[in-house]
Amino acid sequence: MLFSLLAPLLTEVGAPLLKNLITKHLGGAAGDVGGAVVDAIADKVGVEANPQAISDAYQADPAGVGEAIRQVEIERREDWAAMLAEVNQTMRAEQKAKDKLTRIWRPLFGIEFGLVYSALGAAFVYAIAAAESPINAVGQIGGYLSTYLGFGASVLGVYVWQRSQEKRNGKA
Template identity: 35%
Template sequence: MMIPALIASVGLPLLAKAVGSALDGLDHPAAKTASAALAQVGQALSDRAITPEQVAEANRHLERMTELDSIEARAALAQVNASLRAEIRSEDWYVRRWRPTFGYAVAITWTATMAAIAWAIVAEPTQAPAIITALVNTSPIWGIALGVLGVAVVKRSQDKAVQPRP
């Protein structure tokens, strides 16, 4: 009972004040509204209008919601792993090879892109800022492609470690 009381009396008011101050610094009506609401919550916590028991109940609710999210994430991961295992066991050559094919395609594309950018910057140095800006704008695309490749490599390495050698 001591910890919820401590959180209610010190931690949450401090957090509400810090987040509220940060939001108040933003020039947006939603941020201003949220800042005012957090100030009211902080005041209610300081005045004990929100009791430590209510804070403890809110924490229990948050823990349960986090647990449910974790269960959902584990179920999704189990489905992905089952799909990967089915691909590996497949008799179809391409189904088993699409991940390495994707890896080679990403590597070749990455190399070609970087070579083209290097050549363009050397050939037209005055265009370097625009070229680099354009490259930065491709970061989300490369992030997804390289993320997929990273997961595929790690998963395939794990699968190879588990499979007995012929």
């Protein structure tokens, strides 16, 4: 399914819960819920149950489709709760894991993020304040920040992807 077609549409009509539900269609409850959201919106709008048909209907009648989407968001709050329950189950399983790193990676990552980004912010302010040309300093620092943030996000992304694979294979 082309869920990416619906994400901007859902944001535009003010349905953030539905946007989160369909953009996290990685399997398990989230995948089932993402499909159910598309089905419910299509049913309300009266089109085929696929993101392209919903997007086309929205282009033809933004107000009508927007209202249908907002109604589905209100009706689908229990699905949001189901997805959160699955996430919470994963976190509880991590807390009970035998491996110490599996138990403490979230708090450690949070502490590291806070410390590193505070230091980066302070360095950024200092570099701008101490530079002869603050605009040039922003340009130079921007490249370094992008690289650093890209590496950090990549490491986290690989971990999350790998962990998802482990859960799908039953190695929770």
